[in-house]
Amino acid sequence: MIPRYITSTYIFPTGRVNASTSYVFVYQYSNWTEAQRYCREHHTDLVSIRNETENFKLQSLFSYYNTFWIGLYRTRSWSDQSNSSFSNWRTGQPDNAGNSEYCTAVSFSDSGKWTDKNCNTALPFTCYSALALSRQYHFVNESKTWTEAQRDCRQNYTDLATIENMEEMNRLINTVNGSYNGSAWIGLYDDVNSWGWSLEDNDFYQEGERDFRNFYHEPNNAGNELCVYMDYNGNWLDSSCDNYYTFVCYDGRVNASTSYVFVYQYSNWTEAQRYCREHHTDLVIIRNETENFKLQSLFSYYNSFWIGLYRTRSWSDQSNSSISNWRMGHPDNAGNSEYCTAVSFSDSGNWTDENCNTALPFICYSALASSRQYHFVNESKTWTAAQRYCRQNNTDLATIENMEEMNRLINTVNGSYNGSAWIGLYDDVNSWRWSLEDNDFYQEGERDFRNWYHEPDNSWGNNLCVYMNYYGNWFDAPCDIDVNTFVCYDGKTFEFT
Incomplete structure (x- = not known):
């Protein structure tokens, strides 16, 4: 019997090329060994927490x-043999x-x-999956x-x-759980007495991936039943x-990945x-229930802010979507002057039409093929000690190439600290340079970005x-x-998936 998952599967970048990490909370009371066995069978392993950033992410989720x-466990080693x-x-x-407590909760x-x-204590547990190019469902x-x-x-x-397999199935379940409690079509259908997938791209499938099935006392074809849906379980x-x-x-488009940046700057x-x-x-767009849910989970503590919907109910980036989530009585175009749209995720993500000259914070999105990952470390060290730590546990102290990377770094650390944090820039014989010296890392002009405030x-x-x-x-x-x-x-x- 497959255990019931209580939360969504959360996918985060790992900082490795073409890789990401998903966390799955399993609400099935098990001893540590049973939990480890389950995670290794269905995912990668029991979750490891390598740094302050991963601890913060897990805390925000669970x-x-x-x-x-x-x-x-035991000698303070991680189940997956990672070092931290x-x-x-x-x-x-x-x-x-x-003298009997060798495992960690x-x-x-x-x-x-x-x-x-x-x-031997029975507890629920969290697994992680290290995935190459995990699929995205909406x-x-x-x-x-x-x-x-x-x-x-x-x-x-x-x-x-x-x-294609049980892990993808579990990921799909966690995508839709909480969004519906009925039935949802998937791509399987009966094509002349053999079940096939709607997606016909041969390059998409590896050997055996077309053959996975998760029928429940089915198919029974009780009267021309040629298409397949999945239930809540x-x-x-x-x-x-x-x-x-x-x-x-399923969204398999190249560069379909999206990142969101909240900008707390009141603007029309x-x-x-x-x-x-x-x-x-562009300003954020909300194309479907999945994106609405993601944004609500990220920004639930914010009141009204601008999204990309305007005038004739078109999106700023010209994308198409039939989803709407208007507050009762909206849009009302009060005073014949409310042509722009705001959302409040502290109010269940309901939309209101507003005068476009109203000053509100806003959310941008970036459609990215890839991006960089930062880890905030909540330990006070000298710059050299911090550099040593980053090189030992990650790659190096943070390097920032442009304002978008700067905003991403701000959003990584905001909420984690309210003081000062070293980055990788230092003065090397009267010229500022980055700690990370890999020439293959930088494209033209990327070494030169600065965000000084009346400095240096x-x-x-000796401010070096x-x-x-x-x-x-x-x-x-x-x-x-x-x-x-x-x-x-x-x-x-x-990969930001």
Whole structure:
């Protein structure tokens, strides 16, 4: 029996080329060994927490859960054999009470503190999957026939969802759980007495990937049932293609990855659009229930801000979408002057039409093939010690090439600190340069970006290293002060899926 997943699968960049990490919380009480076995069978392993950034990500995802297993055990080694000096023990732990507590549990409802436990204790657990180019699914909360759903997916994405194995199946379940409780079309259909996938691209499939099935006492073809839907638990059932169900699309477009940047700068709609187009791709668009859910999970604590919908209910980037999430009574175009759209995810993500001259913060999006990953480390070190740490655990101290990277770094560390953090810039014989010296890393002009704030002023006479403040402004300072936290950069690129 497949355990019921309580949360979504969360996919994060790992900092390695063409790789990402997904976290899956499994609400099935198991001892540590059973949990490890399950994770290795269905994913990669029990979750490892290598640094402050990963701890913060997990805490933001699972803050409402009490104690569950992680991959740390016995001699304080990780189940997947990864190395890390990071620890977050509760006061008085580990104590190995009764000389029998060799496994580790974490509670993110208690600030992510770790405790050692008897390995036979039954707890839920978190797995991770290290995935190469994980697939992206979009749940569409509109009822259509199978053919209409196929047409919609091909028009807006790639095709109806194709599932190749149980791990993909679990990922799909977690994509749609919480979004619906009924039935959703997938891409499988009966094509002249053999089941085939709607997506016909031969280059898409590896050996055996067309053959995965997850039928539940099916197919029974109880009267011309030639198309397949999945229920809330991920079981597949055949049905008449003319029935109306919600559906799940697969998005395999090149460069389909998206990052979101919240800009806390009050601007009218046109100013917000201009800023997003200059520094990113455009004002954010919300094409479907999945994107609405992602944005709500990221920005649930914010009130009204601009999105890209305007005038005749068109999106700023000219994309097409039939989704709407208007607050009751909206749009009302009060005073015949409300042509732009704001959203409040603290109000269930409801939209309101507003006067375009109203000043609000806003969200930009970037359509990226790849981007860089930063890790905030909440330990105070000198610049040299921070550099050593980053080179040992990641790649190097943070390198920033443009304002978009700068905004991404700000969003990485905001909420984690409110002081100063070292980055990789330093003065090397009267010229500022980056700690990361790999010539293959930089394209033309990328070494030259600076974000100084009335700096550098060399006020102490030996201000040879650089830190950033809470707002991302840069300052020079002596390299040997150890009051600054720091930001590491991991890997050259990552796939943001």
